[in-house]
Amino acid sequence: MSMQTLNVWAVLVAAVVAFLLAGLWFSPAVFGNAWKKANGFGADEPPKAGGMGMLIAFLLTLVMSANLAMFLNDPKTTLAWGATAGFLAGFGWVAMGFGIASVFERRPLTYVLVNGGYFVVALVVMGAILGGWR
Numbered sequence: 001m002s003m004q005t006l007n008v009w010a011v012l013v014a015a016v017v018a019f020l021l022a023g024l025w026f027s028p029a030v031f032g033n034a035w036k037k038a039n040g041f042g043a044d045e046p047p048k049a050g051g052m053g054m055l056i057a058f059l060l061t062l063v064m065s066a067n068l069a070m071f072l073n074d075p076k077t078t079l080a081w082g083a084t085a086g087f088l089a090g091f092g093w094v095a096m097g098f099g100i101a102s103v104f105e106r107r108p109l110t111y112v113l114v115n116g117g118y119f120v121v122a123l124v125v126m127g128a129i130l131g132g133w134r
Helices: 008-025 032-039 050-071 079-105 109-132
Strands: none
Touching: 008 050, 008 109, 032 109, 050 079, 050 109, 079 109
16 A cells, blocks of 8 residues: 555545534534533633644644555455444544543543544544545
């Protein structure tokens, strides 16, 4: 597998979709309030990332998408395998990593469920896009 067989548009779209999903996931309408409480933020003072923070977050999401795409960069990859690989990476690596860190940081289970849950869902969606858009 090489960079020449990588679908750059799929990588970009997967990153954009995951980034937009984060905006929804961490909004007050979904898990935003639980996320703020788990991180010890005040209800009236949501953290402000600002424009630079949002740009950095998107670039990091793009790196995640490209990294997952390299793992899935095989002509036999399907939407189902992409979603499965995304789940395995999200649950087995990212969510468990949040779990390990939360033990030593003495964070509540909600911290792991909200943050880890986002990455599981985001990587499943990214993997489905990358696997299905061959």
